[in-house]
Amino acid sequence: MSDSPQILNRRAAEILFSLITGAVGIAVIKGALEMDVGWTSSGPDAGYFPFRVGLIILAASIVNLVQRGFLKPDDGDYISRKDAKAMALFFIPLVGLALASLWLGLYLAIALYLVLAIGLIGKVAWGKAITIALTTSVALYMTFEFLFNLPLPKGPLGPLFGVL
Amino acid sequence: MSRAPSILFGAMALAGLSIGSQAVAADWAPSKPVEFVVTAGAGGGTDIFTRTIQSIIQKNNLINQPIVVTLKGGGSGAEGFVYGKSSPGDGHRLIFGTSNEWLLPLVAKVAWKREDFVPVAAMAFDEFILWTRPDAPWKTAKDYVAAAKAGAVKMGGSQSKDLDETLVKIFEKAAGIKLIYIPFKSGGEAAVQLAGGHIDSNTNNPAENIGQWKAGQGVPLCVFSSQRLAAGPKVTDTMGWSDIPLCKDQGIPVDEYKMPRAVYLPGGVSPEMTKFWVDVLQKAFNTPEWKEYIERTSQSANFLSGKAFADYAAKDEERTRKVFDDAGWLVK
Amino acid sequence: MIENFANLFTGFGVALTPYHIALMFAGVAFGLVVGVLPGLGAPNGVSLLLPLTFAMDPVAAIILLTSIYWGALIGGSITSILFNIPGEPSSVATTFDGYPMARQGKATEALTLAFLSAGFAALVGVLLVTTLAKSVTQFALLFSPIEYFAVFMLAFASFVAFGGGSPFKTIVSIGLGLSFATVGMDTISGSVRLTFDVPDLIKGISFLVVVIGFYGIGELLETMQEPLAAKPVATRLDWSAMMRTAREWPRYWLTLIRGTLVGCWMGIAPGGPTAASFMSYGIAKRFTRGNKPFGKGVPEGVIAPETADHSAGTSAMLPMLALGLPSSATAAVLLGGLMIWGLTPGPMLFKERPDFVWGLIASMYLSNVAAVILALASVPLFARVMSVPFTIIGPMIGVVCIISAWTVSGSSFDLLLLFIFGILGFFMKTLNYPIAPMILAMVLGDRSEDAFRQSMLLSQGSLTVFFERPLSATLSVLTIIFLAMPLVSLLRQAFKRNAAST
Structure with missing residues (x-):
């Protein structure tokens, strides 16, 4: 379908994801085994259901792995290089926003992120990108701090807002 | 008039001023909005206790900063204490709870100990x-x-x-x-x-x-x-x-069993911060609104702070630890 | 019953003052904003304004706060339909057909249908509260953990069907949902489960963070892969589309009534709005005639969850007032408010403070109408959002996801979870793992486990207890019928094929 080379085809993705869910299953089993997993005279113990849910996840993951990976493999397109680039260009800045918000505060980080994401990555005219970024940030600030009276982290700008 | 008295007066004024400003420096008051953390779900006893204090403080202007109440009742209130512990030394975050502050660490693997919080005051004791x-x-x-x-x-x-x-x-x-x-x-x-x-x-x-x-x-x-x-x-x-x-x-020899409704500060706060909040809560305790709350909920009012509260907590922990030990609940 | 209408009349006398009506509109407008933002949710919105009401008269206070609730319930559908991100937990099921409709350029139609159905169902819910207050309260008292468990199983069975797709993928989805719900403190044993010594996990995994991750971040990642789908949709902004939809709307009367009944029941008995909307969607899918392509943008798929969501919301006020039992998270906050205003919820509240109870009930008629009017008036505005290019709206949705995840409980750990669930969501969507059963498993998972273990404590380990009393037996049998139905239809098909070939 896509003209860009594939970096992950559907079969590989199915295998990868069934391994992930299988690992979750094992983690759940391991976590449940820290408690009693039996059935007492007054019903199931704390680990009874989690233990069995973990086993079921693991078993179903193995079936999926065998089915999608070997019995009915589908070597169709999944993620091409172009897709991966587009996804990374969205995902990585967003992770950056989350990290930046921890020390810049949410409002400043959001403004910076929007300028970059809309202006640089989205290739919208800079003036427009900056306007959108500032408007959004200020609108969110007004909504949360005044309408909702819900203080969000403001980072080094905090004292400045305190003066405001 | 001779100049001496005025000089004296000036010196006295200066001294008074410096004493006054020292007092101001030693005192502490919140400088930004204050957060009240409820270590229980919405609509429960701790929520109502917190909101009552909030409304008394607001109505009587006991502090000059807004108060935000946040509900953190996840894990029997563990969420609220973990959250409180994350801001050591912050006098702008009060944690409202019961004896769960010292009981939860006994029965569950939680990330705090009784000593990690500064007990401010117990204000009411609920009956069973x-x-x-x-x-x-x-x-x-x-x-x-x-x-x-x-x-x-x-x-x-x-x-x-x-x-x-x-x-x-x-x-x-x-x-x-x-x-x-x-x-x-x-x-x-x-x-x-x-x-x-x-x-x-x-x-x-x-x-x-x-x-x-x-x-x-x-x-x-x-x-x-x-x-x-x-x-x-x-x-x-x-x-x-x-x-x-x-x-x-x-014929049931259980002498007394009560649940304190109490307020804590994160560990590492200065004594001035603790003193500020003890004063505010004491003022709130003396209002008619508090009396009305106590009567309506049939609790007993008793203000414990400082050492009295800490002693109470230590004694209660000791007594409960025995019960937990018998029941096999103590966390390994 | 006649006495109740006389009381209601007095209630209108209490509620119909300019001040109260102004509060209703203000509350609804505030609620709409709260509902549109995915992380905030109605319970948060109501508790944010609770301090404002300390100085108010209880009647005015409850009118303001309940109006926020109605506004938030309706606002939640807007984000569901336009962006596939449920603004409220209870509007997850609205995304199933609402979003496909919007992508087909029918955002106006979907929103109009959603709002009208919501309004209709809310009013039926209030009517039920008005007329049957007493018997309904008695009905709610019949529910012990045994009946709770039976209801949860029925909700689950009516929604989950192993039609199409891989059954093993559905099983993995359900298993993941159940596991997420288990994390944190266990009500029955008091021990901490599946936290792997991470302190931030003791509070459990927030349902909202999962929903924002799967539907918000996961959806955006998928859109990045298919740039075609991201093209702005030309949406007609004219009022005539709204009027036409409104005229066609009564045609769906059967879905409307069915969804409303499911909602009323789940509002009074234990389920709550989220489970009600899933259950109603599942029932509509099974019983709507003509093999409609549910999930691809059919109107019934919007009407069914919306009616159940809203009738559950309004009828949940009754157990809250009459029993002090909140059957939704928002009702729990309101319950706290009641006690702070000096009222005692419970059976005697109707006798002690008739002005309060009937004033509230009367206001529910008015404020739900106000909510529909305000929401309909905002349709053109929201429909216009659909034509904003994706290069701008994409990052904006990203910002909404981050800020929403933050507002859930102000924990930076939730941001980490948000991204993990976003990636999981992308894989599950693109590899055809059904997400809805996972969400429902998360909603009902730990509640049904609690109910089951409480039942076992009550019965001292006897499993037959679910069939011993008439109510629980009926529910259990219905559950089995729902589970068996797909099998029966398979058998019937096989039989027909056999008959045809001989």
């Missing part, structure tokens, strides 16, 4: 009452105990390994009985289950079961206290709070 359904075959606590000795009696309560179940353990040991304890998410739920006749009894606080009592869907058998509750207005046609007999007079 043995309630039963109105169509039950027993009419007194004595008969209830006799019935429990003969067969399976179902006891509901709020949460597991928490205050209610601890009381049930103490009660079982004192009366020499074994009950079937069924934990629910809240005392309110236990009250409704009792009204529906699905359980035989619960150990709700007065405020949690008063609605059902008024409607004849729940009857108090005895109160786990060393003295009768304050009279107040009659709740039903024939009975008021003070008419409820004491459990220890009914």
Whole structure:
């Protein structure tokens, strides 16, 4: 379908994801085994259901792995290089926003992120990108701090807002 | 006029000023919005306790910063304490709870110890009452105990390994009985289950079961206290709070079991911060609104702060640890 | 019943003052904003304004706060339909057909249908509260953990069907949902489960963070892969589309009534709005005639969850007032408010404070109408959002996801979870793992486990207890019928094929 080379085809993705869910299953089993997993005279113990849910996840993951990976493999397109680039260009800045918000505060980080994401990555005219970024940030600030009276982290700008 | 007095006066004024400014420097007051953390779910006793304090402080302008209440009741309140611990030394974040501050670390792997928080004040002590359904075959606590000795009696309560179940353990040991304890998410739920006749009894606080009592869907058998509750207005046609007999007079030797409603600060706060909040809470404690809250919820008002509160906590922890040890609940 | 209408009349006298009506509109407008933002949710919105009401008269206070609730319930559908991100937990099921409709350029139609159905169902819910207050309260008292468990199973069975797709993928989805719900403190044993010694996990995994991750971040990642789908949709902004939809709307009367009944029941008995909307969607999918392509943008798929969501919301007020039993998270906050204003919820509240109870009930008629009017008036505005190019709206949705995840509980750990669930969501969507059963498993998972273990404590380990009493037995049998139905229809098909070939 896509003209860009594939970096992950559907079969590989199915295998990868069934391994992930299988690992979750094992983690759940391991976590449940820290408690009693039996059935007492007054019903199931704390680990009874989690233990069995973990086993079921693991078993179903193995079936999926065998089915999608070997019995009915589908070597169709999944993620091409172009897709991966587009996804990374969205995902990585967003992770950056989350990290930046921890020390810049949410409002400043959001403004910076929007300028970059809309202006640089989205290739919208800079003036427009900056306007959108500032408007959004200020609108969110007004909504949360005044309408909702819900203080969000403001980072080094905090004292400045305190003066405001 | 000679110049001396004015110089003296000036010096005195200067001295007064410097003393005054020293006092200001030594004092502390919040400089930004204050956060009240509720270590319980919405609508529960701790939530109402917190909101009451919030409204008293706001109405009487006891502090000059806005107050934001955040609900962090996840994990029996563990969420709120973990959250509080994340900001050591911050005098703008108060944690509202019960004795769960020192009880939770005993029974669950949580990320704090009793010493990680600074106890500010305990302001009210909530009572525990043995309630039963109105169509039950027993009419007194004595008969209830006799019935429990003969067969399976179902006891509901709020949460597991928490205050209610601890009381049930103490009660079982004192009366020499074994009950079937069924934990629910809240005392309110236990009250409704009792009204529906699905359980035989619960150990709700007065405020949690008063609605059902008024409607004849729940009857108090005895109160786990060393003295009768304050009279107040009659709740039903024939009975008021003070008419409820004491459990220890009914052959259940549980002298006293109460739940403190208390306020904590994160560890590492300065003594000035603690002092500021003790003062504010003491002022709130003396308002008519607080009296009204205490009466409406049938709690006993008692202001403990500083060493008195810390001693109370240490003593209660010691006593409860024994109960937990017997029950095999202590976390390894 | 006649007495109740007389009371209601007095209630209108209490509620119909200019001040109260102004509060209703203000509350609804505030609620709409709260509902549109995915992380905030109605319970948060109501508790944010609770301090404002300390100085108010209880009647005015409850009118303001409940109006926020109605506004938030309706606002939640807007984000669901336009962006596939549920603004409220209870509007997850609205995304199933609402979003496909919007992508087909029918955003106006979807929103109009959603709002009208919501309004209709809310009013039926209030009517039920008005007329049957007493018997309904008695009905709610019949529910012990045994019946709770039976209801949860019924909700689950009516929604989950192993039609199409891989059954093993559905099983993995359900298993993941159940596991997420288990994390944190266990009500029955008081021990901490599946936290792997991470302190931030003791509070459990927030349902909202999962929903924002799967539907928000996961959806955006998928859109990045298919740039075609991201093209702005030309949406007609004219009022005539709205009028036409409104005229066609009564045609769906059967779905409307069915969804409303499911909602009323789940509002009074234990389910709550989220489970109600899933259950109603599942029932509509099974019983709507003509093999409609549910999930691809059919109107019934919007109407069914919306009616159940809103009738559950309004009828949940009754157990809250009459029993002190909140059957939704928002009702729990309101319950706290009641006690702070000095009222005692419970059976006697109707006798002690008739002005309060009937004032509230009367206001529910008015404020739900106000909510529909305000929401309909905002349709053109929201429909216009659909034509904003994706290069701008994409990052904006990203910002909304981050800020929403933050507002859930102000924990930076939730941001980490948000990204993990976003990636999981992308894989599950693109590899055809059904997400809805996972969400429902998360909603019902730990509640049904609690109910089951409480039942076992009550019955001292006897499993037959679910069939011993009439109510629980009926529910259990219905559950089995729902589970068996797909099998029966398979058998019938096989039989027909056999008959045809001989």
